[in-house]
Amino acid sequence: MEIIDKNNIPPETFDSGEARGIMARVLIGKANGAGNFVMRLFEIAPGGYTPRHAHPWEHEIFVHSGEGSIYSNGEWTSVRPGMAIFVPPDEEHQLRNDGTEPFVVVCLIPSGYQEL
Amino acid sequence: MEIIDKNNIPPETFDSGEARGIMARVLIGKANGAGNFVMRLFEIAPGGYTPRHAHPWEHEIFVHSGEGSIYSNGEWTSVRPGMAIFVPPDEEHQLRNDGTEPFVVVCLIPSGYQEL
Numbered sequence: 001m002e003i004i005d006k007n008n009i010p011p012e013t014f015d016s017g018e019a020r021g022i023m024a025r026v027l028i029g030k031a032n033g034a035g036n037f038v039m040r041l042f043e044i045a046p047g048g049y050t051p052r053h054a055h056p057w058e059h060e061i062f063v064h065s066g067e068g069s070i071y072s073n074g075e076w077t078s079v080r081p082g083m084a085i086f087v088p089p090d091e092e093h094q095l096r097n098d099g100t101e102p103f104v105v106v107c108l109i110p111s112g113y114q115e116l
Numbered sequence: 117m118e119i120i121d122k123n124n125i126p127p128e129t130f131d132s133g134e135a136r137g138i139m140a141r142v143l144i145g146k147a148n149g150a151g152n153f154v155m156r157l158f159e160i161a162p163g164g165y166t167p168r169h170a171h172p173w174e175h176e177i178f179v180h181s182g183e184g185s186i187y188s189n190g191e192w193t194s195v196r197p198g199m200a201i202f203v204p205p206d207e208e209h210q211l212r213n214d215g216t217e218p219f220v221v222v223c224l225i226p227s228g229y230q231e232l
Contacts, residue, residue, distance in 0.1 A: 001186070001188040001189070001201065001202065001203050001204070001207055001209065002201070002202045003186070003193060003195060003199060003200075003201050004199060004200040004201065004202065005198075005199055006198060006199075006200075027178070027200035028176045028200055028202045032202045033202070033204055034174060034176060034202055035174075036152065036153060036174070036226040037152060037153040037176065037224065037226065039176045039178065039200055039224070041198075041200075058150060058151075058152070060144045060150060060153065060155045060224070062143070062155065062178065062180070062222050064178070064180060064197075064198065070117070070119070072117040073117070077119060079119060081180075082121075082122060082157075082180065082220075083119060083120060083121055083122075084119075084120040084122075084143035084144055084155055084157075085117065085118070085119050085120070086117065086118045086120065086144045086148045086149070086150055087117050088117070088149055091117055093117065104198075106178050106222065108153065108155070108176070108224060110152040110153065
């Protein structure tokens with residue numbers, strides 16, 4: 001068993017072009033021996049957002065903290081901590097922070113793709 | 117895309133024998149079209165615990181809120197919100213609430229097994 005504290009994982013930052021204010025970490029992935037799916041943590045700063053994009057793998061997202069919205073099909077929908085979001089393969093999506101604190105989500109993908 | 121609010125999902129309760137004070141829900145699974153892994157939410161009441169058991173599939177756990185510990189190999193280790201836990205296949209494990217509020221974790225498993 002492995003207990004993972006994000007503070008022991010240096011974040012990757014994405015803060016240019018299509019993404020703003022993102023700190024991203026792989027919490028559980030291939031390096032931990034996880035062979036089926038990958039757990040990543042995204043901390044989106046106030047004013048920040050992920051790229052608007054689509055890809056051939058799904059997301060299973062859990063909202064941990066903060067205030068934010070998700071884009072789908074021309075609309076933004078607010079989500080609250082404790083909510084989950086299923087993004088099917090090939091569907092365009094984007095997350096943004098609508099608040100004044102970090103908007104923190106866990107986002108899982110199947111194994112076999114780039115982990116971050 | 118599907119946005120899932122736990123309040124729209126009736127919980128299953130486990131409160132006898134090996135488990136106490138558990139409310140469990142599938143947040144994202146086969147019914148949502150998710151074919152690779154399953155996101156479940158467990159709310160463990162104060163004094164509650166999950167069964168101490170092992171099974172041939174892994175867990176990827178994210179601690180959402182509350183105070184609790186996880187058992188592994190004869191020891192209990194405290195975990196805090198924001199931490200992740202990887203439980204490899206066939207490793208004995210158990211979660212318990214050590215606090216006075218619900219201890220809430222997201223626990224993911226690969227598809228192909230019973231979802232709850």
